[in-house]
Every structure is written in structure tokens, then in C-alpha cells.
Amino acid sequence: MCNHGKREESETKTKTTKQQKVKSVKKKMTLMKFQDLPQYMKDNEFILDYYRCEWPLNDVVFSLFAWHNETLNIWTHLVGFLIFVGLTVMSLRDDTELGGLLGNLCRASVSGPLMMMTVMKMTDLNISSTQNVQFPPPDSHLRQISLASSIIHANKENGYDAIPRWPWFVFLSGAMGCLVCSSLSHLLACHSNRFNFFFWRLDYAGISLMIVCSFFAPIYYCFSCNPYSRFFYLSSISVLGILAIVTLLSPSLSAPRFRSFRATLFLSMGFSGVIPVVHALVLHWGNQHIFVALGYELAMAIFYASGAAFYVSRIPERWKPGKFDLAGHSHQIFHVFVVLGALAHSAATLVVMDFRRGSPTCGY
Numbered sequence: 536m537c538n539h540g541k542r543e544e545s546e547t548k549t550k551t552t553k554q555q556k557v558k559s560v561k562k563k564m565t566l567m568k569f570q571d572l573p574q575y576m577k578d579n580e581f582i583l584d585y586y587r588c589e590w591p592l593n594d595v596v597f598s599l600f601a602w603h604n605e606t607l608n609i610w611t612h613l614v615g616f617l618i619f620v621g622l623t624v625m626s627l628r629d630d631t632e633l634g635g636l637l638g639n640l641c642r643a644s645v646s647g648p649l650m651m652m653t654v655m656k657m658t659d660l661n662i663s664s665t666q667n668v669q670f671p672p673p674d675s676h677l678r679q680i681s682l683a684s685s686i687i688h689a690n691k692e693n694g695y696d697a698i699p700r701w702p703w704f705v706f707l708s709g710a711m712g713c714l715v716c717s718s719l720s721h722l723l724a725c726h727s728n729r730f731n732f733f734f735w736r737l738d739y740a741g742i743s744l745m746i747v748c749s750f751f752a753p754i755y756y757c758f759s760c761n762p763y764s765r766f767f768y769l770s771s772i773s774v775l776g777i778l779a780i781v782t783l784l785s786p787s788l789s790a791p792r793f794r795s796f797r798a799t800l801f802l803s804m805g806f807s808g809v810i811p812v813v814h815a816l817v818l819h820w821g822n823q824h825i826f827v828a829l830g831y832e833l834a835m836a837i838f839y840a841s842g843a844a845f846y847v848s849r850i851p852e853r854w855k856p857g858k859f860d861l862a863g864h865s866h867q868i869f870h871v872f873v874v875l876g877a878l879a880h881s882a883a884t885l886v887v888m889d890f891r892r893g894s895p896t897c898g899y
């Protein structure tokens with residue numbers, strides 16, 4: 536009887552422990568309100584609810600398919616990542632069985648705006664046909680450099696292999712790296728204080744990586760015939776990028792007192808793009824491809840600037856706190872603009888590649 540009583544008591548204890556465990560797991564899996572979050576997770580006071588907080592890693596990973604206030608932040612960049620994976624696959628298979636998909640995309644990027652420009656020219660000048668503006672006059676030094684370069688790089692005479700494609704892949708890798716780092720950060724940072732610290736730094740580093748990789752391809756193709764300028768621009772942006780990545784990954788330099796230093800670093804990375812753009816315009820003045828590429832780059836700048844404006848202002852959730860917790864808050868809008876900006880830059884790069892393909896040996 537006594538033993539039976541003890542057994543019952545221990546069974547009850549086991550049941551209670553199990554129930555407590557289930558309760559604690561349920562508690563961990565509950566979405567939390569902003570006011571109940573630990574200090575390190577309090578970032579946006581206008582998003583009031585639906586936070587995952589210190590969930591077990593398994594649950595955090597599977598929350599990819601659940602509704603919380605990071606779901607759309609994860610998916611906006613995951614979809615962007617998949618678009619760039621698609622572009623990479625198309626580029627890799629371009630000269631094999633699919634042949635020409637990238638070429639078609641490129642021609643679409645060039646021909647639409649060119650057609651518009653032609654129509655505008657015809658309307659303005661009232662002429663029946665518009666001819667491409669000629670390249671600058673021949674230059675023997677440039678011709679020698681370009682011939683040497685084309686012998687090293689060229690595989691085919693007409694086609695994308697006539698120009699090296701690795702700078703295009705550098706950009707695609709940077710875009711994919713940035714977007715996947717961002718998705719992972721939004722998915723996993725809520726797991727613990729350590730994860731939070733690591734993943735948000737990884738996210739910033741990913742942005743720096745994308746900026747550097749974005750510069751690479753247009754500079755490489757625009758300055759193919761100007762190796763000194765090309766070397767200068769590419770090495771400058773690489774040094775700035777490495778500096779930015781080291782800064783953003785280093786715990787000592789991520790302190791609030793270095794905030795202005797980090798902001799200056801990002802701003803100088805972004806604004807340094809104006810110098811090679813102006814230089815390229817001067818070098819290739821009158822070339823319609825360069826004007827079309829510039830149009831796409833302006834679109835990119837507008838997309839990024841709009842995204843940054845939402846990011847900084849935290850509109851619309853600032854206007855109605857709690858109304859945009861799940862969908863429509865500023866960070867999601869910022870993510871969409873980042874993907875659009877990267878796509879506009881892809882179009883610009885394809886146009887510059889088409890321009891360079893038209894003159895693989897500098898064409899002067």
C-alpha cells in the first residue's frame with residue numbers, strides 16, 4: 536500500500552514535470568509583445584507584437600513557414616535570392632543547351648530603352664531614321680592594350696565568351712550572398728543574444744559585399760580599354776569594401792561611438808560610384824548603350840534611396856504602431872526596394888556587357 540502510494544506519487548510528479556516541460560516549450564513558442572522582449576531585441580518600438588524570442592533553434596528554422604513579424608522580411612530576400620540563382624543558372628547555361636537566354640534578356644534590356652530613345656529622337660528632330668553615334672577616333676595605344684586583352688580573354692569572336700564573364704558572376708555572387716545573409720539573419724537572429732550579435736553584423740557585411748561586387752562588373756567593362764583607371768577604381772572599392780566588412784564584423788568597432796564612422800564608410804562607398812560614372816560618361820560620350828546603362832543605374836539609385844528612406848523613417852508603422860506588425864512595415868518595403876535596385880543594376884550591367892561585346896577589342 537505504501538509502495539503503491541509512493542508509485543502514484545512519483546507518477547504524478549513525472550506527469551507534472553512533463554506538463555511543466557510542455558508548458559515551457561509552449562511558452563518559448565509563443566509570439567511575444569515588444570514590451571516583454573529582452574533589451575537586446577528591442578529595435579523598433581512601432582512593431583508591437585508577434586516577436587519570436589529565444590526559441591529553440593529547430594523551431595526558429597521551421598518558423599520560416601509560420602506567421603510572425605519577420606516572415607515577410609525573410610521571404611522578400613529569399614525570393615530575391617532565388618531570382619538571382621535563376622539568373623546565375625541562365626548565365627552558366629547560356630552557351631550550352633539553353634543558349635542565348637541571357638543574350639535575349641540583355642537585348643531586351645538594351646532594345647526597349649533604345650527604341651524609346653530612337654522614337655524620341657525621331658519626334659524631336661523629325662528625321663526618318665536614327666543612326667548610332669560613332670565611337671571616338673582610333674587610338675593606337677588603346678588599340679594595343681585592347682588587342683592584348685582580347686587575346687588573353689577572348690574565346691569566341693561573336694558572343695558572350697568574346698568578353699570575360701567573370702565580373703558578371705562576381706556581381707551575381709555578391710547579390711546572392713547579400714540576400715541569403717539577410718534572409719538568414721532575419722530567420723535566426725531571434726534565437727539568442729549571441730546569434731543576434733553575430734547575424735546582424737553578418738547582414739551589414741553582406742550589404743558591403745553587394746556594394747563592392749556591384750561596382751566590379753560595370754567598371755571592368757566600361758574601362759576595359761583604360762587598364763590604369765580600371766585598376767585604380769577596382770582596387771579602391773575593394774579596399775573600401777574590405778575595410779567596411781572588417782569594421783562591421785569587429786565587435787570593438789561596432790560600438791555606438793563608431794556609428795558615424797560606419798555611416799561615413801557606407802556613404803563613401805556609395806558616393807564613390809559617382810566618380811567612375813562621370814569618367815565613363817566622358818570616355819564614351821554619345822554612346823547610346825552607356826546612356827541606357829546610366830538610366831538603369833539612376834533607377835537603381837532611386838530604388839535604393841527610396842528603400843533607405845523607408846528604413847530610416849520607419850514609415851508607415853510610425854503612423855499607426857501595431858497595425859503593420861505582420862505585413863507592410865518599413866523593413867519589408869526596404870527589402871523589396873533592395874531587390875528592385877539589384878535587378879536595375881543587373882539590367883545596367885547587361886547593357887554595359889552588350890556595349891563591350893560590340894567592341895571586344897575596344898572597337899576604335
Ligand SMILES: [Zn+2]
Pocket residue numbers: 608717721866870
Ligand atoms: Zn533586413
